[in-house]
Amino acid sequence: MAGRFARVLSGNRRVGILSLIGAGSLTVGFFLNREQNVNAGANVRRIYPASAEYPDLRKHNNCMASHLTPALYSKLCDKATPNGYTLDEAIQTGVDNPGHPFIKTVGMVAGDEESYEVFADLYNPVIKERHNGYDPCTMKHPTDLDASKIKGGLFDENYVLSSRVRTGRSIRGLSLPPACTRAERREVERVVIDALGGLKEDLAGKYYSLSQMTEQEQQQLIDDHFLFDKPVSPLLTCAGMARDWPDARGIWHNNEKTFLVWVNEEDHTRVISMEKGGNMKRVFERFCRGLQEVERLIQEKGWEFMWNEHLGYILTCPSNLGTGLRAGVHVSLPHLSKDPRFSKILDNLRLQKRGTGGVDTAAVGSTFDISNLDRLGQSEVQLVQTVIDGVNYLVECEKKLEKGQDIKIPDPISQFK
Amino acid sequence: MTKNCHNDYKMKFPLDEEYPDLSLHNNHMSKVLTKDIYTKLRGKSTPSGFTLDDCIQTGVDNPGHPFIMTVGCVAGDEESYEVFKELFDPVISDRHGGYKPTDKHLTDLNWENLKGGDDLDPNYVLSSRVRTGRSIKGFTLPPHNSRGERRAVEKLSIEALNSLAGEFKGKYYPLKDMTDKEQEQLIADHFLFDKPVSPLLLAAGMARDWPDARGIWHNDNKTFLVWVNEEDHLRVISMQKGGNMKEVFKRFCTGLQMIEEVFKKHNHGFMWNEHLGFILTCPSNLGTGLRGGVHVKLPKLSTHPKFEEILTRLRLQKRGTGGVDTASVGGVFDISNADRLGSSEVQQVQLVVDGVKLMVEMEKKLEKNESIDGMIPAQK
Numbered sequence: 091m092a093g094r095f096a097r098v099l100s101g102n103r104r105v106g107i108l109s110l111i112g113a114g115s116l117t118v119g120f121f122l123n124r125e126q127n128v129n130a131g132a133n134v135r136r137i138y139p140a141s142a143e144y145p146d147l148r149k150h151n152n153c154m155a156s157h158l159t160p161a162l163y164s165k166l167c168d169k170a171t172p173n174g175y176t177l178d179e180a181i182q183t184g185v186d187n188p189g190h191p192f193i194k195t196v197g198m199v200a201g202d203e204e205s206y207e208v209f210a211d212l213y214n215p216v217i218k219e220r221h222n223g224y225d226p227c228t229m230k231h232p233t234d235l236d237a238s239k240i241k242g243g244l245f246d247e248n249y250v251l252s253s254r255v256r257t258g259r260s261i262r263g264l265s266l267p268p269a270c271t272r273a274e275r276r277e278v279e280r281v282v283i284d285a286l287g288g289l290k291e292d293l294a295g296k297y298y299s300l301s302q303m304t305e306q307e308q309q310q311l312i313d314d315h316f317l318f319d320k321p322v323s324p325l326l327t328c329a330g331m332a333r334d335w336p337d338a339r340g341i342w343h344n345n346e347k348t349f350l351v352w353v354n355e356e357d358h359t360r361v362i363s364m365e366k367g368g369n370m371k372r373v374f375e376r377f378c379r380g381l382q383e384v385e386r387l388i389q390e391k392g393w394e395f396m397w398n399e400h401l402g403y404i405l406t407c408p409s410n411l412g413t414g415l416r417a418g419v420h421v422s423l424p425h426l427s428k429d430p431r432f433s434k435i436l437d438n439l440r441l442q443k444r445g446t447g448g449v450d451t452a453a454v455g456s457t458f459d460i461s462n463l464d465r466l467g468q469s470e471v472q473l474v475q476t477v478i479d480g481v482n483y484l485v486e487c488e489k490k491l492e493k494g495q496d497i498k499i500p501d502p503i504s505q506f507k
Numbered sequence: 508m509t510k511n512c513h514n515d516y517k518m519k520f521p522l523d524e525e526y527p528d529l530s531l532h533n534n535h536m537s538k539v540l541t542k543d544i545y546t547k548l549r550g551k552s553t554p555s556g557f558t559l560d561d562c563i564q565t566g567v568d569n570p571g572h573p574f575i576m577t578v579g580c581v582a583g584d585e586e587s588y589e590v591f592k593e594l595f596d597p598v599i600s601d602r603h604g605g606y607k608p609t610d611k612h613l614t615d616l617n618w619e620n621l622k623g624g625d626d627l628d629p630n631y632v633l634s635s636r637v638r639t640g641r642s643i644k645g646f647t648l649p650p651h652n653s654r655g656e657r658r659a660v661e662k663l664s665i666e667a668l669n670s671l672a673g674e675f676k677g678k679y680y681p682l683k684d685m686t687d688k689e690q691e692q693l694i695a696d697h698f699l700f701d702k703p704v705s706p707l708l709l710a711a712g713m714a715r716d717w718p719d720a721r722g723i724w725h726n727d728n729k730t731f732l733v734w735v736n737e738e739d740h741l742r743v744i745s746m747q748k749g750g751n752m753k754e755v756f757k758r759f760c761t762g763l764q765m766i767e768e769v770f771k772k773h774n775h776g777f778m779w780n781e782h783l784g785f786i787l788t789c790p791s792n793l794g795t796g797l798r799g800g801v802h803v804k805l806p807k808l809s810t811h812p813k814f815e816e817i818l819t820r821l822r823l824q825k826r827g828t829g830g831v832d833t834a835s836v837g838g839v840f841d842i843s844n845a846d847r848l849g850s851s852e853v854q855q856v857q858l859v860v861d862g863v864k865l866m867v868e869m870e871k872k873l874e875k876n877e878s879i880d881g882m883i884p885a886q887k
Contacts, residue, residue, distance in 0.1 A: 138655030145654060146683065146719050174513030178653070185716050271517045271560075273524030301528065327709065334567055337528050 140164035143178075145185045152197030153408075154184035157215040171208050175201035175269050180209060183329035196220055196409050199329045201269030203262065203396045203404050217401075217408050217466070222505060224412075224467040229506075231402035231412050234469035235382060237375040243478045245368025249485045250419045251457065254364035255377045255474065257414040258357035258405045260396040261388070266406045267331040267356060275338040278358045285387035286342045286351060293380055295344035297353075300336035316341055318355050331356060331406070348373075349380050357405050357414075370419065370481075374474050402466060412466025417477045420446055424456040425491035426484060431499050435487065438502040439480035440464060460484065467506045476503065514550075514558045522546050525560075527567045534579030535790075536566035539597040553590050555647050557583030562591055565650075568710035578602060578791050581711045583651030585644065585778045585786050599783075599790050603848040612784035612794050615851035616764060618757040624860035627750025631867045632801045633839065636746035637759045637856065639796040640739035640787045642778040643770060648788045649713040649738060654720070657736050661720040664735045667769035668724045675762055677726035679735075682718035698723055700737050713738060713788070730755075731762050739787050739796075741766075750801065752863075756856050784848060793848045799856040800843025801863050802828055807873035808866055809838060813883060817869075820886045821862035822846055842866070858887060 144163050147155040158181065166177045184197025198216060200206055206213050214226050224231075245253070260266060261281055264274045283297050298307055311317040320335045321327055343350040352360040361384075363377035385395060396404035402412035426432055436443060444459040445451030460481060462473045487497040517525065526545055529537040540563065548559040566579025580598060582588055588595050596608045627635070642648060643663060646656050665679050680689055693699035702717045703709060725732040734742040743766070745759035770776050778786035784794040808814055809825075818825055826841040827833030835841075842863055844855040869879045 138653065138659070142655035142658065143653055145716060170512055173516045182715060186714070269513070271520060271525060272527060273517070273520035276524055328715075332568070333564060333710075334527065 140167050143167060145181070147185070149188050150184070150197070151189035151191060152184045152187070152195045153216040153219050154181050154197030154212070155189070156219065158212060162212060166209055166212060169208050171202050171204040173202050173204070173265055173269065175205055175265070177209055177212070179269065179330075180205060180212075183325055186328040187325050195325060196407055198408065199268045199331075199406050200266055200404070200408070202265045203260070205266075206401060206404065213408060217411065220409055221412070221466040222464065224506070226400045229467065230399050231466055232469040232472075233397070233402060233413070234471040235378040236471060237371070237378040239471045240371055240374060240475060240478065242482065243369070243371030243374065243474075245370060245419065245421075245478075245481060246485050247368045249423070249488060250368035250421045250481065252364065252366050252420045253368060253370040253373045254362065254419070255370075255374055255415065255417040256360060256362040257377075257381070257416070257470075258360050258403070258410055259381070259384075259414075260358045260404050260406075262394045262396045264358070266358070267354065268329045268406060272334055272337060275334070275354050279338040279340065279353050281388060281391070281393055282351070282353050282359055282384075283340075283342070284391065285384050288387045289344070289380070289383060292346060292376070293344050293349055293383065295342055295349070297340055297342040299340040301339070303340075311341060314343075314347060316343060316347075316350055318352055321356070326356060329406075349376055351384075356407070357410070368419070370417070370474070370478055374417065374470075378470070410465060412464075413468070413470045413473060414465060415470050415473055416461045416465075417474045418444075418459050418461030419477070419481055420457055421460055421481060421484065422455075422457050423484060423488050426488045426497075427456045427458060429487075429491065429497070431497070434499050435484070435497075436460070436480075438500050439483060440476055440503055440505065441480045441484075464505065514552055514556075514560075517560070518550055522549070525549065527563070529567070529570075531570050532566070532579070533571035533573060534566050534569070534577045535598045535601050536563050536579030536594070537571070538601065539594060544593050547593060548591055551590050553584050553586040555584050555586070555651065557587055557647070557651050559591055559594065561651065562587060562594065565707055565711040569707050577707060578789055580790065581650050581788050582648055582786070582790070584647040585642070587648075588783060588786065588790075595790060599793065599848070602791055603794070604846070606849050608782070610849065611781050612848055613851040613854075614779070614784055614795070615853040616760040617853065618753070618760040620853040621753055621756055621856055621860065623864070624753035624756065624856070625751050627752060627801065627860070627863055628867050629749040631804045631870060632750035632863065633804065634746065634748050634802045635750055635752045635755045636744065636801070637752075637755055637797065637799040638742060638744040639759075639763070639798070639852075640785070640792055641741040641743060641763070641767075641796070642786050642788075643740045643775050644778050645775050646740065648740070649736065650711045650788060654716050657716070657720040660740050661722065661735055663770065663773060663775060664733070664741060665722075665724070666773075667766045668733060670769050671726070671762070671765055674728060674758070675726050675731055675765065677724055677731070679722055679724040681720075681722040683721070693723060696725075696729060698725060698729075698732055700734055703738070708738060711788075731758055733766075738789070739792070752799070752801065752856065752860050756799070760852070791847065795847055795850075795852045795855055797847065797852050797855055798843045799859045800826075800841050801859070802839055803842055803863060803867065804837075804839050805842075805866060805870050806838030808870045808879075809835065809840060811869075811873065811879070813879075817866070817883060818842075820884050821865070822858050822887045823862045 140163055144160050170176045179201055181198045183199055189195050217226050218224060261278050264278050321332045339354045341352055348365050350362040361381060363373045365373055403414050405411060405414050440463045441460050442463045446454050446457055446459055462477050464473060483500060490497050522542060526542055552558045561583055562580045565581055571577050600606050643660055646652060646660050668679060703714045721736045723734055730747050732744040743763055745755045747755055767777055785796050787793060787796050822845050823842055824845040827835045828839050828841055844859050846855055869882055872879050
């Protein structure tokens, strides 16, 4: 049935209403309360002053540690979101994982949509730093999933081995993986499976629950490189994202194995469109079509994705706000990758390289994972276009170097269009 | 940290949706928890805000092993054992040999009550050690405590330990500010503890904020060691090379009582009650929390078909020389008491002393190719 969105406002107290609808189904609707919610202050157990609770961040190198001053901690430590998520919970992963001198992690997560509001004084500067100057207070994020606007997008398959676009989506009204209860997580699974079940034609597919898959199914998913494991990264486990594993986790993919959805891993959903070869245009077209179809299907049941005009799509990690989009290719660049100008070229094209195992892996041979650097402040169409134009440039450089010709570092492209 | 308003929020979801899936689980919590118990307890919380879900999270996240039965739940504070007694009582009964909710636990830290124990053969018994844990009343436990609380426990502990004199005079090394040299020395002495890696502990939230307010204290003689804020508020260890368990136990009891005096002066004595003895984070350590043991060479006896049975009858357990879940190296075993709750410190150490003495005699007999059949003990 259609969802009920209702607002109960009384003074400074909590906002929200829960309505139980139908047999076994729960619809939760919330409106974001623009006021800071000092929710049930008496419930936040404070025997010690903020100064005694302030974390020791002297050896830390992450965005949270860079911005959480004792004064800011003091201001926010007694607050909680309507569901009861606190600052200490949001920053726990950053306190537990001091970081690396070379790799600056974010150091905090969101437990629900309201986190970004209640703790805005900390999230905003973190977001600004992580997203290269995007200011959530003053700027608006454009969303554009119209794949027809893409120009080009058919790469030279002598160089580009595979193409992939991924993003995440959160179901509004249900808490995020760091904070969700088992009931909420199972509800996310139900809502998403229900919608995916409505996909047709080239998008029609099947769901494989992690706790119920057969050994044969598991082996097939491993062979297809689709299966995800319980997180081992302390960045994720310290944020509570692996609780109750593997309850309500699963993988859905279409029969053609070109459209894949992870349920309840790091986000409510991770949506991936991929195929071998260099047809990024088709990958993105399927991506947009699939996402919009899923959105339509959940809206039919009264649900929607978490989104707002400043932060775009709301996801667990602030690094994935905006589009949450990573569009990339596996591309062979034996000459270019040895050229000392390689990193600078990537920087100017606003691209990043990873190994072929994904984040924090090394390249094998000279095949690299090349993808967009930015997530927030540009639309999906803009970012994919950036990748297309950039990868074309890289391939041109590779060809030039093959022939002994010289290459040029391109002018830096502007970040916010 | 609080779960109060979050737990209120959670109560709006129906029981069946929140009840964990324990179908593949093998731990004490999963064997005991029912929907009825969950219904009864899910809405409660201790005064500090610890809930049933908090207690059982580690057991939900770690289904267990077919052969090794873990506990699967922890306490977040002293009150957990009372507020969630419908869960903890049967878990305690299963883990501690049928211990009933009405049973009383005897505490006896009078080392003079130990008979013998000063003459274990050092050709076989390489080292002797007694450890226990203590929780400081008025503070919540490692799964739940905030940074402020953990630091307060550390501060009190340092004060208590620095007040010790004589053979107990020593120094505190905070994990956070240790020099490289100090760290190397502590590793060489086998004193240094690391951030927990066991998912049993991590899932219970015990490694939060590491290494803040964690540290190691030891006396100058390196025979009395205290871990601060690892798995419990305090882990107290008395140890030395050779087989003089009596001396080890004497130092253990004396040191513990001295420390307790200082805490009591600050109105923060140790958590204890007459039913559960000393209150610790894991239900497996209730009672005495004591593990008294030796590293002993038993190459022949350990391969004898009756070895396991002998251990069981003596109420002892074996571990490898690396501690829990490790294998023995070169026929050297860690032999210690199996019981924690329902018998006193003196009684448990007595079992170790008598049992190890017997096993060394068996080993000597087997060396001479003589039979040990006549020596197999009755069930203690």
